Amino acid sequence: xxxxxxxxxxxxxxxxxxxxxxxxxxxxxxxxxxxxxxxxxxxxxxxxxxxxxxxxxxxxxxxxxxxxxxxxxxxxxxxxxxxxxxxxxxxxxxxxxxxxxxxxxxxxxxxxxxxxxxxxxxxxxxxxxxxxxxxxxxxxxxxxxxxxxxxxxxxxxxxxxxxxxxxxxxxxxxxxxxxxxxxxxxxxxxxxxxxxxxxxxxxxxxxxxxxxxxxxxxxxxxxxxxxxxxxxxxxxxxxxxxxxxxxxxxxxxxxxxxxxxxxxxxxxxxxxxxxxxxxxxxxxxxxxxxxxxxxxxxxxxxxxxxxxxxxxxxxxxxxxxxxxxxxxxxxxxxxxxxxxxxxxxxxxxxxxxxxxxxxxxxxxxxxxxxxxxxxxxxxxxxxxxxxxxxxxxxxxxxxxxxxxxxxxxxxxxxx
Numbered sequence: 001x002x003x004x005x006x007x008x009x010x011x012x013x014x015x016x017x018x019x020x021x022x023x024x025x026x027x028x029x030x031x032x033x034x035x036x037x038x039x040x041x042x043x044x045x046x047x048x049x050x051x052x053x054x055x056x057x058x059x060x061x062x063x064x065x066x067x068x069x070x071x072x073x074x075x076x077x078x079x080x081x082x083x084x085x086x087x088x089x090x091x092x093x094x095x096x097x098x099x100x101x102x103x104x105x106x107x108x109x110x111x112x113x114x115x116x117x118x119x120x121x122x123x124x125x126x127x128x129x130x131x132x133x134x135x136x137x138x139x140x141x142x143x144x145x146x147x148x149x150x151x152x153x154x155x156x157x158x159x160x161x162x163x164x165x166x167x168x169x170x171x172x173x174x175x176x177x178x179x180x181x182x183x184x185x186x187x188x189x190x191x192x193x194x195x196x197x198x199x200x201x202x203x204x205x206x207x208x209x210x211x212x213x214x215x216x217x218x219x220x221x222x223x224x225x226x227x228x229x230x231x232x233x234x235x236x237x238x239x240x241x242x243x244x245x246x247x248x249x250x251x252x253x254x255x256x257x258x259x260x261x262x263x264x265x266x267x268x269x270x271x272x273x274x275x276x277x278x279x280x281x282x283x284x285x286x287x288x289x290x291x292x293x294x295x296x297x298x299x300x301x302x303x304x305x306x307x308x309x310x311x312x313x314x315x316x317x318x319x320x321x322x323x324x325x326x327x328x329x330x331x332x333x334x335x336x337x338x339x340x341x342x343x344x345x346x347x348x349x350x351x352x353x354x355x356x357x358x359x360x361x362x363x364x365x366x367x368x369x370x371x372x373x374x375x376x377x378x379x380x381x382x383x384x385x386x387x388x389x390x391x392x393x394x395x396x397x398x399x400x401x402x403x404x405x406x407x408x409x410x411x412x413x414x415x
Contacts, residue, residue, distance in 0.1 A: 019098070019102070019225065019226060019227075019228065020226060020227045020228070021095055021098075022067075022093075022094035022095040022098060022228065022229070023070065023093065023095045024069075024070030024073075024093050024095070025067055025068065025069055025070060025093070025094040025095065026067065026068050026070070026073055026089055026091065026092055026093070026094065027065070027066075027067055027089070027090045027091040027094060027382075027383060027385070028064075028065070028066050028067075028068065028076070028087050028088065028089060028090065029063055029064070029065055029087070029088040029090045029380040029381060030057075030063065030064045030066070030080075030085060030086070030087045030088070031061060031062070031063045031064070031086070032057060032059075032060055032061070032062075032064070032085070033060065033061070033086070034060060035060060036083070037060075037083065037085050038057055038059065038060055040079065040083045040085060041057035041064055041085075042056075042057050044066075044076070044079065045057060045066075049262065049264045049265050049266075050068075050069065050072055051066050051067065051068050051072070051076065052066060052067040052229060052266050053065070053066045053265075053266060053267065054066065054067065054177075054229075054231075054266070054383050054384060055302075055303070055352060055380065055383075056258065056267060056352060058258065058351070058352040058353050058354075059353070062351070062352065063379060063380045064380075065090075065302075065380040065383050067094065067229065088381075090380065090381045090382065090383070091382070091385065094229075094385065097382075097385045097387075098228050098385070100387075100388075101119070101228075101385070101388065104118055104119075104388045105118070105119065105121075114128045114186075116183060116186070116187045116190070116391065116392050116395050117388070117391055117392045118183075118388055118391060119179045119180075119183060119388065119391065120179075120182060120183055120186060121224055122152070122214055122217055122220055122221055122224070125155075125182060125186055125213055125214060126153070126155050128186065129142050129155060129156070129157050130142060132157060132189070132193060133157065136193055136194075139159060139160065139161065139193060139204075140157050140158070140159055140193060141157065141158045141160070142155065142156075142157055143155070143156050143157060143158050143210065144156075145212060145215075145281060145282050145285035146277070146278070146280070146281020146282055146284065146285060147277065147281065148216070148217045148218045148233065148234075148277060148278050149218055149233055149234055149235040149276070149277050149278070150217075150218045150234055152217035152218060152221070153217070154212060154214070154215055154217060154278065154281065154282055154285075155212075155214075155217075156171075156210060156211050156212035156213070157189060157210075157211050158208060158209065158210055158211075159189070159192055159193060159204060159208065159209040159211070160208040160209070161204060161205060165206065165207055165208045165292075166206075166207055166208070166292055166293070166294040167207055167208035167209065167210060167289065167292045167293050167294065167295075168207055168208075168209055168210070168293070168294065168295040168296070168297065168370075169210045169211075169212070169286065169289075169293060169295070169296045169297070169362075170185055170188060170209065170210070170211045170212070170297050170299065170402075171185075171211075171212040171213075171215050171282075171296075171297075171298055171299065171358065172184065172185045172212070172213050172214070172215070172298070172299035172300065173185075173212075173213050173214035173215055173216055173217075173220055174215045174216050174246045174247045174298075174300065174358070175216065175219065175231045175232075175245070175246070175247055175300065175301065175384075176216055176218075176219025176220050176221075176222055176223040176230045176231055176232065176233075177219075177223045177228065177229050177230055177231050177301075177384040178231075178300060178301040178302075178384060179220075179223070179224075179301070179384070179386075180301045180302075180376050180377065180386050180391065180394055181213070181299035181300055181301055181374075181376060182213035182214050182220070183213075183391055183394075183395060184299055184376060184394055184395050184398045184399075185211055185212075185213040185299060186213050187395035187396075187398075187399060188211065188395075188398070188399050188402060189209075189211045189213075191399050192204050192209055197403070199403040199406070199407065200399075200403065203403065203406055206406075207294070207295075207406075208292065210289065212282070215246070215278060215282055216233055216246050216278055218233050218234035218278075219231065219232055219233050219234060219243070219246075222234055228384075228385075229384060230243075231243075231245060231266050231267075232244055232245050232246070232266065232268065233246055233276055233278055235276060235277070237263045237268070237270075237271075238263045238264075240263075240264070241263035241264045241268070243268070244268055244269065244270040244275060244276050245259060245266065245267045245268055245269060245270075246276060246278055246279055247300065247354070247356075247357060247358070248267060248269045248270075248354055248355070248356035248357065249269060249270045249273060249274065249275060249276050249279045249356055250273060250274070250279055250283070250356050250357055250358050250360065250361040251273035251274055251283075251356075251361055252273075252310070252311075252312075252355060252356060252357060252360035252361040252363075252364055253310070253311070253312035253355040253356065253360070254269060254272070254273035254355065254356040255269050255273075255355070255356060256312050256355040256356075257311070257312065257348075257353050257354060257355050258311070258347075258352050258353050258354025258355055258356075259354060259355070259356060267354075269356055273356065279358075282358075283358075283361070286362065287365075290365075290366050293366065293368050294368055294369055294370060294415060295368055295369070295370035295371070295405075295409075295415075296358075296359060296362040296363075296366075296368055296370070296371045297359075297370070297371075297372055297373075297374065297402070297405075298357070298358050298359045298372070298373040298374070299373075299374045299376060299398075300373060300374065300375050300376065301375070301376050301377070301383075301384055301386065302375060302376060302377060302378055302379070302380065302382075302383055302384065302386070303351055303375030303376075303379060303380075304340065304341065304342045304343070304375060304376070304377060304378060304379050305342060305343050305344070305345075305347075305350050305351045305373075305374075305375040306327045306330070306331055306342050306343070306344045306372055306373070306374060306375075306401075307345070307346065307347045307350070307351055307357075307359070307372060307373040307374075307375065308320055308323045308324060308327060308344065308345060308346055308371075308372055309346070309359055309360045309363035309364070309371055309372075310346060310347075310355075310360050310363065310364070311346065311347035311348055311353050311354055311355045311357055311360055312348070312353075312355045312360075313346070313348065314346060314348050314349055316346075318363060318367055319369060319414065320346075322369075322412060322414050323370070323371070323372060323414075324344055324345065325408070325412060326370070326405055326408040326409050326412070326414065327344040327372060327405070328344050329404060329408045330401045330402075330404035330405045330408055331344055331401060332404075333400050333401055333403075333404035334397045334398065334400055334401035334404070335397075336400065337393070337396055337397050337400060338393050338397055340377065340393075340397055347373075351375060357373060358373075359371050359372060359373045369409065369414045369415060370405065370409055370414060370415065372405075374398065374401075376394055376398065377390055377394050378390070
């Protein structure tokens with residue numbers, strides 16, 4: 001357990017000299033075939049936080065993603081074998097993948113150009129926003145939705161050709177280890193501002209765009225510089241634990257399912273809805289612009305799902321049928337470039353059923369016509385460690401889907 005104890009000590013440190021190493025840590029992907037297998041996985045999840053569940057067991061035939069330290073691998077695999085549970089070792093040694101990403105980041109840092117074939121740091125994103133606002137001052141302005149626990153700005157941009165337009169909010173980076181959604185959103189911003197696609201130009205003529213690639217800046221920085229797999233924010237919540245899973249801290253059936261009340265767990269939901277400065281300030285910002293909004297799209301890693309509100313029920317509420325129609329058509333457009341397949345539906349039907357999500361809160365509070373959550377690539381093979389080679393394709397296919405959502409929503413008179 002020494003490696004695990006070291007990990008926990010790092011998690012409460014405020015300063016660290018070097019990136020934590022995941023030598024021989026293993027990423028598993030398991031799909032329970034029946035209720036017995038699901039119960040075993042849930043028992044593992046509840047009985048010990050020695051394993052990091054990036055996607056907790058939720059239902060039969062839905063994948064679970066977990067990370068095991070090297071010294072616990074044999075125990076875990078013994079449990080699988082005793083219960084006849086099939087499992088896939090997605091990454092045998094996570095450190096090898098991190099080393100490749102760090103090498104790629106070193107090359108990226110040597111290239112001063114802002115690119116979408118690699119991951120991006122918080123500093124690079126924020127500096128690029130400042131540059132955009134200077135170079136396109138009639139169209140782009142820098143906006144700040146609040147501050148994180150450690151005092152970092154939750155910084156975004158507003159793309160607007162003038163007043164009087166309805167607006168979309170695009171947000172991502174709410175889990176620190178999620179490096180793909182910030183790149184996807186900066187790519188979307190670039191296409192809306194500088195792209196030559198007719199649909200993108202029309203989208204800017206028709207709507208204002210509020211884009212926030214990183215809504216958990218402390219966790220994102222910590223993931224880049226200390227613990228690559230860090231998910232939560234960085235507020236100390238007990239003597240031995242740091243952080244809350246911000247993706248589950250919103251006031252929409254908070255704590256009902258898909259999260260933990262144990263501060264040591266990666267999916268700790270907090271002591272109450274909006275317990276964290278990031279979710280409080282960002283929700284207040286959304287409230288301040290809510291009268292102008294027609295759409296809210298949240299972007300996450302990972303799962304290849306388009307989630308329609310709400311997670312707490314299988315009932316189809318508000319304009320669910322319209323959104324499923326829009327979503328399925330848009331995911332068809334997404335699949336054209338690279339064949340990537342998404343499922344569309346409520347979280348309880350097609351994903352993990354985790355409540356307390358931002359999109360669910362927005363839908364319930366404002367009932368905007370277009371609200372959904374993208375769970376981006378992939379389906380658990382790489383999880384948060386999506387290879388750099390998949391970054392640009394993820395950006396391109398997701399932007400195709402974004403334009404398709406607008407197109408299809410107009411076609412059926414939702415927008």
